Amino acid sequence: MTTTEPRRDGRGRPRDPEADAAILRAAVDLLAERGADQTSIEAIARRAGVTKVTVYRRWRSKEELLAQAIETARADLPHVADTEGSLPEVIERLLPRWGEMLAEPRFRALSARLLAAGAGHPALLEAYRKHHLLPRRERAREIMVRAQRDGHLSPAADPDVLADMMEGAVICKLLLSPGPLDPDEITAYLRALITQAGFSLPGGPVRGAGEPGGEPGGGVAGGGVEL
Numbered sequence: 001m002t003t004t005e006p007r008r009d010g011r012g013r014p015r016d017p018e019a020d021a022a023i024l025r026a027a028v029d030l031l032a033e034r035g036a037d038q039t040s041i042e043a044i045a046r047r048a049g050v051t052k053v054t055v056y057r058r059w060r061s062k063e064e065l066l067a068q069a070i071e072t073a074r075a076d077l078p079h080v081a082d083t084e085g086s087l088p089e090v091i092e093r094l095l096p097r098w099g100e101m102l103a104e105p106r107f108r109a110l111s112a113r114l115l116a117a118g119a120g121h122p123a124l125l126e127a128y129r130k131h132h133l134l135p136r137r138e139r140a141r142e143i144m145v146r147a148q149r150d151g152h153l154s155p156a157a158d159p160d161v162l163a164d165m166m167e168g169a170v171i172c173k174l175l176l177s178p179g180p181l182d183p184d185e186i187t188a189y190l191r192a193l194i195t196q197a198g199f200s201l202p203g204g205p206v207r208g209a210g211e212p213g214g215e216p217g218g219g220v221a222g223g224g225v226e227l
Contacts, residue, residue, distance in 0.1 A: 023044060071131075
């Protein structure tokens, strides 16, 4: 889910939403194909069929555009807060959809391109972190705190550490696994990861891993999955 709007300066004509969508699609495709170094505003405008001026009216820099384009590519990841039901049941229901999305080759390519941009394009990582990652992590933290209050997650768990653990594990699975990923395999991996982190899912133990007398079982953070 996109957490920031593109630049909107002046009172001119209303923006064309089709141009917005074409620019974001072009940016995602070029980033996945070429990486940040070889993706320019000129190339994005050419692929989208618009002028450079049209792009710069909406985004101040290539980094801001690419950051929003990556987040737009995540739009199909279902969000726990947008789904009705008890938290453990919602997570169990959404796991297959998360697995399908994370196994997509383009999603893996974008994740790799974003991390690879860190050394040469720190502004891209900073824009993505500030405008998209941090707000998403804050939502995930609120959900984990609520889960602790409702007895689905150990009160001893640190939500921020859980978020780091989940993000690192998902990134490792996506980027270091050889060959194509199977959606069912990713779904099973996410379920195991969530339960090992201490979050209770339907049919599993409620007591968190590491809690006195508890068994390894159930947790969710805001990494590759969308809380």
